[in-house]
Amino acid sequence: MTQEPEVLARLRTANAAYADQFGAAGVPGRAAQRLLLITCMDSRIVPHAVFGLEEGDMKVIRNAGGQLNPEVVNDIVLASHVLDCECIVIMPHTKCAMASQKLDGLRSALSTKSGKDFSSFEPRLIDEPTAKLARDVAELEAHPLLHEAATVHGAMYDVDTGRVNWL
Numbered sequence: 485m486t487q488e489p490e491v492l493a494r495l496r497t498a499n500a501a502y503a504d505q506f507g508a509a510g511v512p513g514r515a516a517q518r519l520l521l522i523t524c525m526d527s528r529i530v531p532h533a534v535f536g537l538e539e540g541d542m543k544v545i546r547n548a549g550g551q552l553n554p555e556v557v558n559d560i561v562l563a564s565h566v567l568d569c570e571c572i573v574i575m576p577h578t579k580c581a582m583a584s585q586k587l588d589g590l591r592s593a594l595s596t597k598s599g600k601d602f603s604s605f606e607p608r609l610i611d612e613p614t615a616k617l618a619r620d621v622a623e624l625e626a627h628p629l630l631h632e633a634a635t636v637h638g639a640m641y642d643v644d645t646g647r648v649n650w651l
């Protein structure tokens with residue numbers, strides 16, 4: 485059996501303390517603030533803390549870059565209908581690794597580092613972050629199946645200041 489990483493022991497301890505003082509029993513699964521956020525998996529972003537929200541307030545979808553892809557779009561369309569997510573925020577961030585690399589360079593760096601063949605690896609790199617965000621907002625707004633009450637908003641999170649700059 486693989487040995488458990490040391491960090492898991494810390495997670496177990498921290499979670500035991502969290503569960504001991506848990507106060508969110510019975511919170512409904514629908515987002516109380518009717519919010520859905522899509523943001524990057526970047527470890528510097530703590531979504532609920534950024535907006536002063538609590539358990540049950542907001543749905544969060546995360547991926548590399550905080551950007552649309554077909555599967556994410558399906559999730560959002562679904563959430564707009566069955567989870568009452570009326571306010572949808574797309575929030576990538578400054579200094580995102582997905583927006584600071586070129587595909588060829590990334591592929592060769594990964595191949596060199598791992599010894600594996602990354603020549604057909606297709607990460608969703610971002611060329612121009614603000615323009616990409618505007619395109620994602622426009623694409624989602626125009627989706628024919630999105631709930632008609634849903635509104636879509638773009639925002640850029642600044643990892644140096646914690647400030648959200650709205651599109």
Ligand SMILES: [Zn+2]
Nearest residue numbers: 524526549580
């Ligand atoms: Zn990122």
